[in-house]
Amino acid sequence: MELKELLNKMIDIKASDVFFIAGLPISYQSGGVQVRGEMAPLMPADTKAVVQGIYELAGRNIAIFEGSENHDEDFSFALPGVGRFRANVFRQRGSYGAIIRVIPFGLPDPKQMNIPESVLRLSEVSKGMVLVTGPAGSGKSTTLTCIIDRMNHQRSGHIITMEDPIEHVHSHGTCIVTQREVPTDIATYSEALRSAMRESPNVIMLGEMRDAETIGAAVTAAEMAQLVLSTLHTTSAADTVERIVDAFPANQQRQIRTQLSLVLQACVAQQLVPTKAGGVVPVFEIMTMNTAIRNLIREEKTYQIDSVIAASGKAGMQTMDQALYAVVKDGTVDKDVALQYANYPEALERRLKQA
Incomplete structure (x- = not known):
């Protein structure tokens, strides 16, 4: 599944976060519950490809991350007709990792969010x-x-x-x-x-x-x-x-x-x-x-x-x-x-x- 298609699916199922970590299948969080995908665990080459795909979708230069002394970066990006996303990319155990926060277009409804x-x-x-x-x-x-x-x-x-x-x-x-x-x-x-x-x-x-x-x-x-x-x-x-x-x-x-x-x-x-x-x-x-x-x-x-x-x-x-x-x-x-x-x-x- 292409990254854009996956993020579109995450919007549809109301996921809050998507995890791309080597050694685990693509996982997501919805309603406070973590769900692991049915596909095979991601390899380091897979998570690197995901991170590269994130930078391509965001229109950012991946050299900013690869040259970072802190070895991580936060940024947001939008996909027209899909939603906004907040990405955190990082290194862990010698491989790339990423967590994407899903932000649907439009503002949250305080009644649905139970804000008094x-x-x-x-x-x-x-x-x-x-x-x-x-x-x-x-x-x-x-x-x-x-x-x-x-x-x-x-x-x-x-x-x-x-x-x-x-x-x-x-x-x-x-x-x-x-x-x-x-x-x-x-x-x-x-x-x-x-x-x-x-x-x-x-x-x-x-x-x-x-x-x-x-x-x-x-x-x-x-x-x-x-x-x-x-x-x-x-x-x-x-x-x-x-x-x-x-x-x-x-x-x-x-x-x-x-x-x-x-x-x-x-x-x-x-x-x-x-x-x-x-x-x-x-x-x-x-x-x-x-x-x-x-x-x-x-x-x-x-x-x-x-x-x-x-x-x-x-x-x-x-x-x-x-x-x-x-x-x-x-x-x-x-x-x-x-x-x-x-x-x-x-x-x-x-x-x-x-x-």
């Missing part, structure tokens, strides 16, 4: 910083895409996205949407942020806050009355605050705590949890800022944030463990599975037993 209205309403925030966090592959980009799409149809202004690579393509709605790919359109996130501040932005979406330089630039942008959206690989709001603070030297941490307490408007942490039906469901921790949480961040008492969130259900907040409790009680997720994803499994288990 309380998360989508973050599109109404006008300034400061909104963070969507979670492990790799938990749907952070999809959630941000849905929030931006709602902004693009309910408000006006200039939305600038900085992504590595670009996944979903936004058309211009009531907003002007500019999308820049790192490093194709601009070298680094921090450089893209500095450039964006000269481009009359109202909303800046930063694909990931990777280091202190990028975090500092994002916080500064949020202080200048821009709305900054970004992601981190953390599983709770409290962990997110500590991860940001710990990115800075000790002599700067008090200052960043103060800045963060002022600019942070909301933090959504999400995980994809396996369901009883064999699929996955997104589960969200939702924190929106209030005076108590701002004080806890300033006073280095982030360990108390979970308690404030848990007690603020009427304000639309919920902890990760409260969200897991809800999907167990409604029969979507098995109790033992929920405990594996809980931040405080012992406390969640006690609550489930008492229910």
Whole structure:
């Protein structure tokens, strides 16, 4: 099967990722379940041919990868009439390998993605910083895409996205949407942020806050009355605050705590949890800022944030463990599975037993 034909098939069966690894048949992931093809395992020559085919489809020079000191490369490409794809090519055990993320044309439907209205309403925030966090592959980009799409149809202004690579393509709605790919359109996130501040932005979406330089630039942008959206690989709001603070030297941490307490408007942490039906469901921790949480961040008492969130259900907040409790009680997720994803499994288990 030709690579283009295979990718078309992956779109049809709603695969999320396709794996080309020597020693395994072509494999893919759908609904959180890994499926291995029926054909013979790929040999190193096969995976090399696949990687070459990917570069041909993307119209890129494979010498960029073959000459890379890091021995891997990320990029996106589109096939007309088929879809968009995000490729990661790499070396492993002396052979080439590739994983392709499948991105159908069009934007995700938040209802089909089970993104709650309380998360989508973050599109109404006008300034400061909104963070969507979670492990790799938990749907952070999809959630941000849905929030931006709602902004693009309910408000006006200039939305600038900085992504590595670009996944979903936004058309211009009531907003002007500019999308820049790192490093194709601009070298680094921090450089893209500095450039964006000269481009009359109202909303800046930063694909990931990777280091202190990028975090500092994002916080500064949020202080200048821009709305900054970004992601981190953390599983709770409290962990997110500590991860940001710990990115800075000790002599700067008090200052960043103060800045963060002022600019942070909301933090959504999400995980994809396996369901009883064999699929996955997104589960969200939702924190929106209030005076108590701002004080806890300033006073280095982030360990108390979970308690404030848990007690603020009427304000639309919920902890990760409260969200897991809800999907167990409604029969979507098995109790033992929920405990594996809980931040405080012992406390969640006690609550489930008492229910």
